Amino acid sequence: MDPERLALLYVELGEARAQAAVARAMEDLAVTLERMKGYLRAGRSSGLVQGAHRICDIADPLGLSSLSRVAADVGEAAGAGDKVAQAATVARLERVAGRSLKMVWDLQDMSG
Template sequence: MAELARLRHDEGVRLDPDALSAIYAELGERGAEKLIGRATEDLAGRLQDLRQSLAEGRATDLVRAARMLAQVGAQVGMTSVARVARDLIRATEAGDATGQAAILARLERIGQRSLTAVWDLHDMTV
């Protein structure tokens, strides 16, 4: 009898604390929290857009949403999110449907963990 292996996806995320510090230095605590809050909402919306675009086979929309997600991630120091979003763009432009699905699943996991990490980092510095 064959055994099934269950893979556990436990990947660390990378944040750029210098980017977050710069945001707080430039905008102050209230402004930085607003910016990060908007980025959080934008990240969630972009992930939904990505899922829908992939499901509907709209490659142009998927690339556009992934580019915006990469920009938002870079803006708030979510380097892992930005990097994986760029990976999704490359897979889409190469026509790699299997890669797209796998990378989008990874992006969703990393996105959630990055959001948590950003807020945890904020809590430690305040």
């Protein structure tokens, strides 16, 4: 995680707007991850690729670099059609997303 990116977001938007933006991003992240798990079960590689791009779009501005990297790995596995790698990287994405959410909320709690 890059806490400086998250701090920059707070500076740019102000505390109240940044908190609202982060909350929306975290909700969007959770919804996207659930959709991706459905795409995985349904064998929809194109949905996994789209979801991976969406997660990168959410994670990057928040400084969640590990989450973005794992999402990119999911996209690569989906693009290659490797079902085993898709399952493994989506499972890893779930774990990293959980840790990332916890870190963001912990940082928000410390700030205010």
